[in-house]
Amino acid sequence: MFYIDQTTPSFINARDEHYTNVRYVIKKKLLGKRFTEAHPKGLDKRIDEVTGIHSTVAAFLNDETNLKDLLIGTPDVLNQFKKRFISKKAIASIKALIRYDAFIDKSADKTFGFYNGYHLAENLGMQTCIYCNRLYTHTIITENREFIARPTFDHWFPQSSYPLLALSFYNLVPSCNVCNSSIKGASPLALKDIFHPYLRHPDTDKLLSFKFSYTLEDHLAAKSKIISGNEFTNNSIKAMKLKELYSGHLDEIRELIYLKKAYSASYINSLNSILKLTLSTDEIYRLAFGVFLDDEHLSKRPLSKLKKDVLAELGIIP
Template sequence: MFDTIKINLTAEQRAKIEKLIKKDVDKKLYSKIEKISKYLNDKKFIKTAELIDSKEKVYNICLLDSKSALNDFQEKSKKAFEEDSKGKCTTLRGKTQEYIKTEYEKLYENFSNRDVAYKILKVMNVNVCPYCNRQYTFTVIKKTSTEKKIRPEFDHFFPKSNFPLLAVSIYNLVPSCGLCNKGKSASLSENFLYPYEESFEDKGIHFEIPNIIGNLLDQEEITVKLEPVKNHEDLIKQYNDSFKIDQLYEEHSDYISELLYKNYIFNDEAIESIYRSFKEILNSPSKLKHLIFGNYEPDKFNQRPLSKLTKDIIQQLVQK
C-alpha cells in the first residue's frame, strides 16, 4: 500500500544523525566491519575488502544520502566483487558472497536493536509511514532498562539481500509500517519513489474520487484512484499491482464520506459564523477549517495518517 510521502530532513536533523552514526561507527560498527574486511582480504577478495577497510570509508557508506549515491556505491561494489572473483572457483565465490550477506545481516540486526537506531528515528521524527500514509510509526525510547522500546520497521530501500553493503546505510533505511515493509520486500526498488528525495506530491500524483458530484453524500459509491494515470502510467500501475493501492484506500470510504459531509455542512457561511463566535481562540478562518477537516500541508504529511488523501479530496471539492 504505497503512496510515497517525502521525509523532509533539515540540515540540523542530518547533522545530528551524522553525529550519532559517527559515534556508532567508532564504538561498534567499525570493529565488526574491520573483521569482515580482513576475512575478505585473507580470501584474496582484495578490491571488495578495500571498500570497507577504514573508518572513514565506513562512515561514508553509512551516510550515503541520495538514491544515486547509494546506487553508485552498489555498482562499484558489484564491480569490485566481479574482479575479485576472476580466476576463483564458483564455490569460493558463492561462499564469500554468502559470508558478506550473513555478516551484514547480523550487523543490521544488531544495529537496529541498539539505542542508536532509536535515537536516529527520534531525530527523523517520521510519525506516519511514508509509504502508505495510513499507519503511525512512533518511536518510543525506554526510560528505564526494563521498559520495552518501540520503533517502526526499517524498510531497506535497496534490499539487503541484493545490496548487503548498504544494510546499515542510514538513508537506505526507511522507517515504515510492517505491512509496507513486507509488501515492498519482494519488489524491485528502482520502481519505487525514494522517500528521502521523492514523493507523489512532487510528481503531481494525487487521489481523486471519480464523479465526485455523483458520489457526494452517497457512502456506497465511493471509489478512489491515483491520477493522472496518463502521465505516470508505469509508476501507478506498479504501485497498484504490488500494493493494491486503490483497494486499500477504498476501505477508508467511511472517512472520505465524513469529509464529504463536513464539506457540505461547513460551507463558507457556516465557517464564517463559527469563526465569529470563537474569534478569540482562532487566529483565522483557515485555522477553523484545519480543525474541522484535519488537513495538513505537504511538509507535515508524515505527522498524520491519511493527510495526503485529505488534502487531495479537499482540493478536488474546492475545484468541483
C-alpha cells in the same frame, strides 16, 4: 508517498549520529585494539574484533571514503555498491560486520554501544508511513529509555540481496509494517523508475505528482481514485499498491462529502468567533476536519493528503 526533507537540523543530526555510531562499531570489529578512537558516546564499550574477514572486504571498509559513502551515501551512490562483493567468502564477512539484526535489537548495548534502530527512528521523527500515509509510525521510548514502538525500516535495496547496504542510512526508510512487509518486501526496484523518499530526480517527468479524488453517484457510494501526473508517478503508485490500500478508506471520503453539506463557508469563517479564539486558517481546518493545509505537514497525520485533496475538490478548502 512523501519526499523527506533532508535539510532540517533534526534530519542532519540523525544522519550524522547514525554514521558516527555505526562507523565506530564496524571499525572496532575490524581492528580491535588497533582502533584507538574513543567511543562516540564516551562509553567504555567492548566490541570484539571479528577474525577471518575477507581481505578485500577489510580493505574496502578500512578506507574512510568508502565507509562514509557506504553509511551515508545518497541512493545513487548506494546503487553503485549493490554488486561490489559477490563471492561467498566476501558476503560471509560482510554479514559478520554489518549486522542489521543487532542494530534492531532492543538491548542496544549488546553490539552497537547504546545506539540502535529506536534511536535512529526517534531522531528521524517520522509520524506516519512515508510510503502510504495511512498509519502512524510514532517512536515510543519511555522516560526510563524502555523501547516500546518504532516504525519498521524498509531496505529499499533488499538486504537479502545486498547485505553490504543493510545499515546504510539512506537505505533505511521508516515505514509501516504493511508497506514494508506486505507490499514492498524484498522486491528489487530501479531508482530511475520508482519513487524513493530520499531522491528527487532532476527530470520533471520523474517527480512525484498525484492527487486523490473520488467517483460519486451519491455520498454513500463514493469511491476513491488517484490521479497521476506522469508515468513515473503511475509506476510508483502501482509498485506501492496505493490504489488497493486506499480502497479501504471509503468511509473517510463519504464523511468529507457529508461534512461538505453540513459545513458552509460561512460556518468555517465564523469558527473563530464561535470559539472566541484567535486561530490561523490552518488551525481552523485542522479543528474542523483533522487535516493540515500546508504540504510540509501532511506526513504528520494519517490520511492527511487524501483528506486535503478531497476537501479541495469539494471546494471546502482553497
